[in-house]
Amino acid sequence: MRWFNRLAMKIQMLFGRGQAGTRLDDELRFHIERQTAENIASGMSAEEARYAALRSFGNPALLREQARATWSWNGLESILRDLRYGARTLRRTPGFTAIAIVVMALGIGANVALFTVVRGVLLRPLPFEDPNRLLMLYEHQSANNFPFNVVAPGIYAAWNKQNNSFSNLAMVQQGQLDLSGSNGDLPETLDSAKVSWNLFPTLGVRPALGRGFTAADDSSSSNGTVILSWGLWKRRFGGDRSILNRTIYLNARPYTVIGVMPAWFEFPASTTQLWTTVYHDMPEQLMKALDAHMFRVVGRLKPGVTEAQATADLSLISRRLHEANLYDPFIFGAATSRPLLEHIVGDIKRPLYVLLAATGCLLLIACLNVANLLVARAAARRKELAIRTALGGGRLRLLREHLMESFLLSAAGGAAGLALAWGAVAWLVTTRHNMARVGSIHFDGVVAGFTVAVIAACALFSGLISALNANDKRVLTALHETTQSHSAGSGRARLRKTLLAAEVGLTVMLLIAAGLLLRSYQRLRSTDMGCTTNNVLTMRIMLPGARYKTPGPAPANFFVQLLARVRALPGVDAAGFVTAAPGQGHWSDWGVTIVEHPPLPLGKGLDALNRWADPGYFAAMGIPFLRGHTFDDGQTLDRANEAVVNQLFVQRFLPGEDPIGKHVRIMGKDVAVIVGVVGDTRYSQGELPDPEMYIPLFDGKENNGTLVIRSSRDVEQLALPVQRVIQQMDPDLPVSDVLTMNQLLGKSALDESFNTTLLSGFAVLSLLLAAAGLFGVLSYIVAQRTSEIGIRIALGAGRDRVLGLMLADGLGPALMGLALGLAASAGATRLIQSMLYETAPLDPAVFAAVAGALLAVAVLACLAPAWRASRLDPMRALRIG
């Protein structure tokens, strides 16, 4: 029962503490009264009795303290008291408090936001069943030593049949499908994926509604079936369950909706809205090819099998096929693998970690700043602290108060920072909505824990640093200090100067990183693409195969008419059509041989990008002809046998010869004759050009591509007229990605642009904080040395000399920090080398620019206090002192 009583006491002491205090007073008062009464009864007068009672009672305050000292929850009470005092002290200096909280909020907010992103994207395991057993499998292209090549369907079929290591293997290919308009909705182009029927079982997910694919759905003779994403189902079909078993038209072919995936599911990309089966959508003959590489392959390891074993297993199967078909150099003989998570986020890992490191720097700078501010405050309150120490205040007690203040600042800053982080994450998720795994970014317990840890660390860090200053030995000197003392103020400011140097060092590192990224981004965006990029409008058109059969005359006729009509529009200087324009990516390539050359040794092949283009395309895009001319007019349908190649093609495959008139055999079958050589263009902004080969568009073999329109005036105004032309020709044909060439290139550099913008923002922020810090420290030093300056001026020192003296004092830490920062950057920038484009990590221009900028800002920040120092009236200075 004793424990019950103790518990009851504890609860009473926690919640009824105030009442208990009053009761204690009552109890003690009662005792005195009884003693007084007793004394009166034994003969003293009333007054004497009371004095005697009080005397024997002792010091009531001390008694009260001693009684209360036995109560439980005493520790908690003193902490709460410290909090109250701390809050009151902070409230008395609202300016300082506000600045400190804002600085903390920025640092903590940025850190928490980025950590949330990193946790969701990089650290959280994939939301599939047992995700560690999932691998992404590739073919290894030995010619360029490229280990992550897409897989040929024939190779996949062999892997699937012959392997012993995987419980499931599935193909995936990303693409786009045109969803036909219905019920008044416009047609739209959606990101989609062709998958093996067993993809979802491989990943271990099930549709939220309806059913998944079965083997019967995945053959060339089955009816078309499609699974929708949750978002598409809600948005386009109103979340109506009756969509199941209804037919929709994709690329003008009928597909029955059999299921809807859960809301959290995103695979292979965060923008995939439709899944269809691969054997139904692709031509049967193509799916047997061993050398046409086009699929990603996902596999789930059998229990007990390691990744190395499984890869070796698949490599063996590939090798056997390669050996059996040595004449075909595009049948690769090895397989590689990596964990599925690595495949999905591998590209953005380094940039995200760099950004996280940058926010860490920013947080550190914020803490140093706040510590600096706290040190300034402590210095101002030195006398008060000295008196309290002399009166018996324990050192630990005062330290606790110090820590409490910095804890309150950190907590308030942390709360504000958390709100900031919330907003930042929401903004980021909307801006980068097609970043990998963006759907798994949300706040959870780990993030909350991280926030609390960060706040505690900040509080400890800034509190301890500022508390370093206060120690017992200087109590006496502080008390002795009279207003006439003018011992060196700069000595006292040593701690602040060190903090400032550290701040400046970190700022320099951030500035250099941002500068390098900016330089790299600028170089990226100003790469010569090999064609006109100004005033060029692009849009993608996909003719549905059902109505425009390839190969056939229908697509060719469409393009002929389209180009004629578009060229006739007012304002259009030139127009052309190509399957993929420069900057739109690698797209497809094929193996070629030069007919006039001797056959290549076994296992060697020539590889060139393939593009279908209309004869007027090159002129429209400003791609110059270096030899020969474009396609003749008669190059249509079966008669089309001409080809145009780029200069790199000639340099690599026909060095030192005249290419005009030579013949190229495409994939061992058709032969084309080279009629022209054009300048190189880059298929992607950051990559070097590849050999390229153009085929006449009107051969009717391709039914999708990019329409390009050039104008001498504002080309964006032509977007609507051109789309109207297309709509007139075929009302059910959606047009997608209507972008000017510059916008297109900008979009492809979105990652770099994002990273650069963020990092630059952090760098500027830290520069501002460092400048503010410099200003504060120098003001403090000037205030400390006021009397000294007054003496100097009175003794005849020129105002400029005083100005110079103060500037030197302020710039000292700045220069030290600059040196530290430059040295540290020289070592650290190597880490971001993979994010730089044509920029050396030790780019001297960037280093020099940053050094110059920092010095300029430092001088500006120091100018005001130094100026004030030089304008001191010596009389006032000496009198106040």
Added chain:
Amino acid sequence: MGKPNDLVQGTLDLLILKTISLEPMHGWAIARRIQQVSGEVLQVQQGSLYPALHRLEQQGWIKARWAESETGRQAKFYSLTAAGRQQLEAEAANWSRLSAAINLVVREA
């Protein structure tokens, strides 16, 4: 008694527990009773009494109740809990053993 050290604090607890084992009392009465019963030898100082009372209460050996005192004013009456009664017996036994041992040593020497 001056400021209690460990041994004496333990003894004070014993005295208090014994005093209120007979009937509930308030602090002043406890001090008075101890003084009387010991023949004016033991004079409990308030500086030790109230901290001891509060400590015993926090530890659950005694419990307190506010009631009307003999003078008509409200006072805090302390009484033993069941556990307190057991503690009293244990402490009394301890004290006997201890004092007997000390006696033996002192007599011997």
